[in-house]
Amino acid sequence: MWMRNLLFLGLIAGGGLALGINILPPRHVKARTSYDPVAYQEKDFLETVHRADNSFREMWTTENVRPALPADDLTIARRLSLGLTGTVPSLEEIRQFESIPVGEQLPWWIDHLLQDKRFAAYFGERLARAFVGTEDGPAIFFRRRRFVTWLGEEITKNRPYDQIVRQVIATEGLWTDKPATNFISVTAQQEKENQPNPVRLAGRVTRAFLGLRLDCAQCHNHPFAKWKQKDFESFAAFFGQTRVGFRGIADSPGQYEVEDPKTQEKRVVEPGVAFSPELLPTEGTLREKIAGWVTHPKNPYFAKAAVNRVWAIMCGQPLLTPIDNLESDSFQPPALQILADDFSAHGYDLRRLIRVIARMQVYQLDSRCDHDAGDAAEKTWGLFPLTRLRPEQMAGSVLQASSISTLDAERHIIFRAFRALDENNFVKRYGDSGDDEFDGRGGTIPQRLVMMNGELVGEKLKEGPVNAVTRIKMLAPDDPKAVEAAYLTALTRRPTPEEAAHFEKRLKESDHSRGEHLQDLFWTLINSTEFSWNH
Amino acid sequence: MEPLNRRHFLRTTATLAGATWLTPVGQWLARAAETSPGNSPAKSVIVLWMGGGPSQLETFDPHPNTKIAGGTGAIKTAVKDMMLAPGLEQLAEQMESVSLIRSVMSKEGDHERGTYTLKTGFRPDPTVTHPSLGAVACHELPTDKSEIPRHVSILSAQWPARGGFLGDKYDAFLMDDPAGPVPDTKSYLPKDRDTKRLENLDVVERAFAKGRQKRVGETLHRDTIAGALKMMSSEQLKAFDVSLEPYSVRKTYGDTPFGRGCLAARRLIEVGVRCVEVTLNGWDTHANNHKFCTDNLKILDPAFSGLLKDLRTRGLLNKTMVLCMGEFGRTPTINPAGGRDHWPNGFSMAIAGGGIRGGQVIGATDPDGKQQPTDQVKVGDIHATVLSSLGIDHKKLNETPIGRTVKFTEGEPIKALVG
Numbered sequence: 001m002w003m004r005n006l007l008f009l010g011l012i013a014g015g016g017l018a019l020g021i022n023i024l025p026p027r028h029v030k031a032r033t034s035y036d037p038v039a040y041q042e043k044d045f046l047e048t049v050h051r052a053d054n055s056f057r058e059m060w061t062t063e064n065v066r067p068a069l070p071a072d073d074l075t076i077a078r079r080l081s082l083g084l085t086g087t088v089p090s091l092e093e094i095r096q097f098e099s100i101p102v103g104e105q106l107p108w109w110i111d112h113l114l115q116d117k118r119f120a121a122y123f124g125e126r127l128a129r130a131f132v133g134t135e136d137g138p139a140i141f142f143r144r145r146r147f148v149t150w151l152g153e154e155i156t157k158n159r160p161y162d163q164i165v166r167q168v169i170a171t172e173g174l175w176t177d178k179p180a181t182n183f184i185s186v187t188a189q190q191e192k193e194n195q196p197n198p199v200r201l202a203g204r205v206t207r208a209f210l211g212l213r214l215d216c217a218q219c220h221n222h223p224f225a226k227w228k229q230k231d232f233e234s235f236a237a238f239f240g241q242t243r244v245g246f247r248g249i250a251d252s253p254g255q256y257e258v259e260d261p262k263t264q265e266k267r268v269v270e271p272g273v274a275f276s277p278e279l280l281p282t283e284g285t286l287r288e289k290i291a292g293w294v295t296h297p298k299n300p301y302f303a304k305a306a307v308n309r310v311w312a313i314m315c316g317q318p319l320l321t322p323i324d325n326l327e328s329d330s331f332q333p334p335a336l337q338i339l340a341d342d343f344s345a346h347g348y349d350l351r352r353l354i355r356v357i358a359r360m361q362v363y364q365l366d367s368r369c370d371h372d373a374g375d376a377a378e379k380t381w382g383l384f385p386l387t388r389l390r391p392e393q394m395a396g397s398v399l400q401a402s403s404i405s406t407l408d409a410e411r412h413i414i415f416r417a418f419r420a421l422d423e424n425n426f427v428k429r430y431g432d433s434g435d436d437e438f439d440g441r442g443g444t445i446p447q448r449l450v451m452m453n454g455e456l457v458g459e460k461l462k463e464g465p466v467n468a469v470t471r472i473k474m475l476a477p478d479d480p481k482a483v484e485a486a487y488l489t490a491l492t493r494r495p496t497p498e499e500a501a502h503f504e505k506r507l508k509e510s511d512h513s514r515g516e517h518l519q520d521l522f523w524t525l526i527n528s529t530e531f532s533w534n535h
Numbered sequence: 536m537e538p539l540n541r542r543h544f545l546r547t548t549a550t551l552a553g554a555t556w557l558t559p560v561g562q563w564l565a566r567a568a569e570t571s572p573g574n575s576p577a578k579s580v581i582v583l584w585m586g587g588g589p590s591q592l593e594t595f596d597p598h599p600n601t602k603i604a605g606g607t608g609a610i611k612t613a614v615k616d617m618m619l620a621p622g623l624e625q626l627a628e629q630m631e632s633v634s635l636i637r638s639v640m641s642k643e644g645d646h647e648r649g650t651y652t653l654k655t656g657f658r659p660d661p662t663v664t665h666p667s668l669g670a671v672a673c674h675e676l677p678t679d680k681s682e683i684p685r686h687v688s689i690l691s692a693q694w695p696a697r698g699g700f701l702g703d704k705y706d707a708f709l710m711d712d713p714a715g716p717v718p719d720t721k722s723y724l725p726k727d728r729d730t731k732r733l734e735n736l737d738v739v740e741r742a743f744a745k746g747r748q749k750r751v752g753e754t755l756h757r758d759t760i761a762g763a764l765k766m767m768s769s770e771q772l773k774a775f776d777v778s779l780e781p782y783s784v785r786k787t788y789g790d791t792p793f794g795r796g797c798l799a800a801r802r803l804i805e806v807g808v809r810c811v812e813v814t815l816n817g818w819d820t821h822a823n824n825h826k827f828c829t830d831n832l833k834i835l836d837p838a839f840s841g842l843l844k845d846l847r848t849r850g851l852l853n854k855t856m857v858l859c860m861g862e863f864g865r866t867p868t869i870n871p872a873g874g875r876d877h878w879p880n881g882f883s884m885a886i887a888g889g890g891i892r893g894g895q896v897i898g899a900t901d902p903d904g905k906q907q908p909t910d911q912v913k914v915g916d917i918h919a920t921v922l923s924s925l926g927i928d929h930k931k932l933n934e935t936p937i938g939r940t941v942k943f944t945e946g947e948p949i950k951a952l953v954g
Contacts, residue, residue, distance in 0.1 A: 133661075135647050136693075190877055191644035203661050215661060368746030386750050429718065431706055443756065444704045446684060448763040449719035458723060495742075502738045512728065520728055524735035529756040530743040 031096040035111035037104065039355060048342040053361045055334040056381060063376045068369035068383035075535070076364050077109050078492035082389065082534050083314035084354070085118035087396030090406040091489045110358050114351055124152030126313050130208045131168060132186045141185040141194060141244060143175050150179030161306055161348035162295040165209050169291035174248030181249040188244055198239035198256065202232060209294050211305030211326035214274065226327060227274055233258055234272035238290040251285045301326055303340035310353055315363070316387025316534045331379065367535040386533045388443060391430045394532065395423040395456070401490040401526055402460035404471050426456045443532060451527055461519045469518045479507045486518065490525035576926030577889030578854045579804040580672055582812045583797070583839060585861030586692065587819030588649065590875050592867065593620045593828035595883035596637045596900055603867035603904040607825065614894040622832030625840035631894045632843055632852065633887040634952055636917065638898020638908035641863055641879040646819070649862030649879060650694045656918035656944045663935045667696035668921060669810025670705035671943050675927045679807040682769035684708035687803055688812040689796035696812050700935040707812060710775065712792040713799040717775045720767050774802040787844065789837035797838040801845055804855055818861055822872035843887060856889030856921055867904025881908035884917070889924045891952040915946025923948045
């Protein structure tokens with residue numbers, strides 16, 4: 001019995017020590033993950049980064065843009081963390097980051113995040129939004145959770161992106177057993193004996209995987225658009241034989257019939273593609289054929305659409321807006337093609353693509369600059385964009401910012417369940433942004449109320465054994481260290497001299513307890529523009 | 536076209552509005568002026584949302600003594616030849632103010648997609664998210680002096696009304712049972728700490744704005760905080776508090792969350808809220824349809840009829856549209872579990888107030904449940920009817936954030952109701 005007590009005391013003491021280390025400067029901290037510097041030094045890796053960066057530099061010269069200076073490393077680390085895991089770095093992680101030799105910090109950090117289970121989970125969810133949307137879908141036939149988990153697993157295995165997409169489009173089987181088939185089953189139509197909807201599938205495939213809005217031609221020929229109604233119908237015909245049966249999703253023989261909305265007459269539509277028919281495989285089911293065509297290295301849109309999406313997830317804004325229309329008249333940054341070529345030349349390796357983007361000068365620019373940058377700078381990525389955090393990024397960041405140690409997916413399932421509950425309740429009140437991903441709108445008053453007075457924030461700012469407020473109060477040796485720890489925890493930076501002076505003075509005020517002052521400090525930080533907007 | 540950002544979007548919409556007329560408010564005033572003084576347009580909308588899809592046969596479209604009725608009878612109402620299902624006795628007395636549409640046609644038999652269709656007037660479309668009726672009303676009608684959100688959704692468990700392409704700021708403010716407090720509007724701190732927090736915020740904001748002045752301004756973050764603070768201290772928040780009503784009034788609506796929601800809706804529109812959605816869930820009666828319907832009607836009947844009576848007494852009925860609808864109806868056939876399944880093909884809704892003609896019945900369904908309904912009404916027609924009664928140009932073109940122009944509705948006002 002006394003052994004167990006001793007062990008328990010030992011654990012508490014050890015825990016306290018470990019936490020103290022995080023509050024204090026990083027003398028005794030050791031990074032717990034390792035990284036392989038080789039990937040960042042290979043000749044063709046550096047060449048791609050360089051070529052992509054150069055394409056921006058040329059743009060700046062032509063447009064007469066003076067770009068912002070490089071951001072500091074912690075700011076970039078915050079960006080990466082938000083983009084890859086949907087949450088801010090923990091104080092524990094910041095201390096590890098700072099224990100790495102200068103110059104190696106960012107590559108280490110990128111790999112640290114890529115190995116993290118939070119990355120797979122978050123990226124899986126973001127891709128799922130593009131693939132199947134946010135709808136709950138038909139309850140019997142659609143398991144969104146399974147689909148997202150499966151995507152996360154594929155990302156963990158670093159499955160090449162083209163293989164993921166082929167599975168999503170062409171897999172046969174049950175949605176519970178073969179999660180990829182949920183892409184098909186989400187369109188099951190109750191009023192049509194639960195058969196999948198070829199029109200919706202064609203729309204999703206072209207938008208999500210090719211960045212084309214072929215479905216705008218669904219109803220009529222648009223006078224300016226490149227695609228005709230006929231093109232869309234023939235594309236939909238590839239899904240015309242997909243059926244839901246007792247063995248799940250399968251393809252049956254037969255022909256795709258379309259009903260004319262005016263005359264109600266039926267006519268048969270043959271499957272066909274609007275361009276590059278030579279890329280269609282000759283073997284396989286209809287869905288295997290279209291999957292092969294979509295992901296063909298010579299398909300001019302596939303890699304570009306993927307790059308644009310990964311860029312958008314990392315930066316909060318696509319390289320080419322809107323995200324699902326590569327054919328828009330928007331200005332096309334040449335880097336899109338450069339990155340797409342590298343992506344397809346390297347086996348559609350998502351991790352490599354992320355590393356390339358993260359190492360670009362453009363990605364590492366500051367979001368502020370002392371000169372008047374002007375609209376041209378914003379348009380040409382001459383400074384990093386300010387984008388509002390998504391609801392689940394807000395939820396993740398509030399939870400993380402109220403804790404010193406990293407809240408990650410490795411933790412016990414019960415903690416994860418609690419966390420999911422907290423997050424879901426928050427997102428419900430805050431309002432999910434749906435699959436309308438990158439709309440660049442400001443926040444709303446009800447959202448702000450959730451942050452100012454809401455339950456989650458209130459709970460997390462309370463004094464409690466695992467909350468940052470209490471830990472900093474107990475463990476920070478003096479006021480300057482306490483303020484610094486709070487800033488690092490919530491904003492991933494140190495306070496400016498003005499801020500430090502202001503809050504150190506606050507902590508000395510005797511009208512409220514030190515704990516209350518610290519709560520107020522945290523409340524302030526998470527209600528700042530800086531917290532709510534990726535920068 | 537250049538890539539769209541928020542500023543750009545604002546500029547484009549401003550030009551568009553300028554090209555067609557003036558601002559939305561200017562347009563509204565112009566339109567309101569066209570109508571005769573005695574016939575001023577409605578000012579607000581209350582949507583009683585029947586979540587799950589109510590059976591038309593057990594509510595607004597009974598077919599007594601038929602096979603499809605499954606034993607459900609019918610009761611007489613204040614309007615000759617207009618029948619309702621038993622359980623709606625109180626509403627039956629109000630039917631001179633209420634019209635029924637019994638031939639609503641939708642193409643979506645899934646809850647989520649059906650809800651989208653009925654709330655926005657459009658089928659789900661991957662190219663654009665349409666705004667709900669309430670969001671359009673808030674966007675198009677003057678703001679008045681509202682310090683609280685003008686679009687409110689009470690008791691919505693799933694898929695509340697959204698702003699769609701008009702923006703999140705037109706999303707409905709979510710509220711549970713009005714017996715409880717208004718969520719997130721009370722600071723849990725003593726006043727002096729609130730003041731200090733805001734002073735603190737100035738310091739942090741100053742640091743972040745350095746080198747980002749203009750762009751930080753464009754986030755409107757501080758304006759949002761100011762708006763939140765204004766709402767927190769607003770007298771208008773009392774409109775949510777139904778306990779301030781006399782007992783006799785509360786009793787009429789029924790002592791249920793939904794009844795309280797309807798009462799709060801009336802109080803809210805009195806202070807200038809444009810649209811309130813009040814949800815009554817529990818209509819997804821795949822099993823035991825008759826029993827569940829009976830239970831729901833006990834809640835709906837006093838609340839709906841109480842609301843109509845109360846609005847009329849206060850002279851608000853002509854200025855307030857009241858809709859009662861769900862995402863679809865239910866099958867004429869009864870399944871082996873004694874339930875009815877989803878049925879988007881000819882179902883019912885009720886519409887009252889806002890200057891529309893009451894006591895009308897539009898469309899009829901087949902007593903055998905086989906033929907198509909007569910005088911079919913598309914969901915868009917319902918939206919056009921409501922919008923035009925509010926004095927809103929329902930055909931107005933709007934540019935969505937992706938640059939596509941869409942109308943508020945593709946439908947036409949129902950002549951029998953507004954003509």
